[in-house]
Amino acid sequence: MLTHEELAIVHLVLNTDCNAWDLPKTTGSPGVCRFCYRERNRVHTDEATVRRVIDRVRAESEARRIVFTGGDPVMPYDNHLEPALQHAQAAGFETNLHTNGLLLADRYAGLRDHVTLYSLAVDGPDEQSADWFRGDGYFTTFRANTALLAADRRRLAFNTFTTAVSLAALPSLAEIITGLAARTPVEYWLISQYRPIGRANSRKADLYAYDREAFTEAVAHVRDLLSGTGIQVYDQPTRAAEDPYPFRVWVLADGTVTADLGSVAAPRNTVLGNLLTDGFEPLVRRAFASRSTNTSTATSSEKEVTTP
Numbered sequence: 398m399l400t401h402e403e404l405a406i407v408h409l410v411l412n413t414d415c416n417a418w419d420l421p422k423t424t425g426s427p428g429v430c431r432f433c434y435r436e437r438n439r440v441h442t443d444e445a446t447v448r449r450v451i452d453r454v455r456a457e458s459e460a461r462r463i464v465f466t467g468g469d470p471v472m473p474y475d476n477h478l479e480p481a482l483q484h485a486q487a488a489g490f491e492t493n494l495h496t497n498g499l500l501l502a503d504r505y506a507g508l509r510d511h512v513t514l515y516s517l518a519v520d521g522p523d524e525q526s527a528d529w530f531r532g533d534g535y536f537t538t539f540r541a542n543t544a545l546l547a548a549d550r551r552r553l554a555f556n557t558f559t560t561a562v563s564l565a566a567l568p569s570l571a572e573i574i575t576g577l578a579a580r581t582p583v584e585y586w587l588i589s590q591y592r593p594i595g596r597a598n599s600r601k602a603d604l605y606a607y608d609r610e611a612f613t614e615a616v617a618h619v620r621d622l623l624s625g626t627g628i629q630v631y632d633q634p635t636r637a638a639e640d641p642y643p644f645r646v647w648v649l650a651d652g653t654v655t656a657d658l659g660s661v662a663a664p665r666n667t668v669l670g671n672l673l674t675d676g677f678e679p680l681v682r683r684a685f686a687s688r689s690t691n692t693s694t695a696t697s698s699e700k701e702v703t704t705p
């Protein structure tokens with residue numbers, strides 16, 4: 398059995414595509430989510446398999462939370478999200494729906510009773526800044542989603558990607574988040590800097606990379622602004638190519654288990670095996686072993702982070 402201390406959170410990937418790709422880019426933007434580093438490994442599964450996958454994770458770990466992520470897990474087709482959430486909840490997991498929210502309203506009725514936490518991506522405090530990152534109309538949808546969720550007293554979290562320019566807008570975004578926290582529980586705010594991982598290239602680095610000190614200072618400032626609110630502020634600063642990446646386990650909905658094992662320069666997560674045939678605990682223990690031969694410096698707070 399993997400203890401809670403060894404593995405508190407598991408990421409479950411039902412699909413790797415994303416509905417954000419349909420949004421038009423705004424004037425002056427490099428394109429929708431150009432910073433995204435999600436792997437594009439396909440997931441072919443069915444509802445019964447997803448249930449078996451969740452059961453294996455439950456039987457072999459004390460993990461408390463499953464993060465439903467992608468791509469985006471809220472898609473305009475049946476990706477088994479609702480039964481997966483329901484099954485995970487019944488198995489005793491907290492469920493974190495990690496989404497851009499573009500199609501959240503469409504599927505909300507079926508999701509609502511089985512989601513512990515909605516973590517929403519937002520990169521700026523207004524249309525101009527937020528839409529620059531994720532596409533035309535993104536911020537309007539974000540506001541509609543937060544209005545819906547706050548009115549329904551749902552638990553929220555936020556993920557923010559930054560550039561050197563957008564850092565100056567973090568205090569205004571902090572104001573929006575504080576305003577929401579007055580109406581509904583807000584658990585955390587994760588703020589990220591560009592990290593050259595996954596599908597990194599020099600064009601992305603030209604667009605998004607900037608000084609780590611500036612990032613750290615800006616995050617410290619908003620952490621001060623949010624002190625006393627109970628909202629945890631996590632940060633993901635940039636890393637050098639030789640730096641280790643925080644250890645995370647990704648379970649695809651067909652049972653494939655992958656993990657962040659190496660440096661940020663590793664082009665892909667390592668595929669460990671399939672938990673339906675190999676078991677979940679043995680695969681994760683294998684990952685622990687290979688990671689400890691590579692590095693041992695990930696911190697527990699870094700294990701909490703989940704997003705591009």
Ligand code: SF4
Binds near residue numbers: 416432531
């Ligand atoms: S950053 Fe998130 S919303 Fe954007 S393409 Fe990647 S998965 Fe989709």
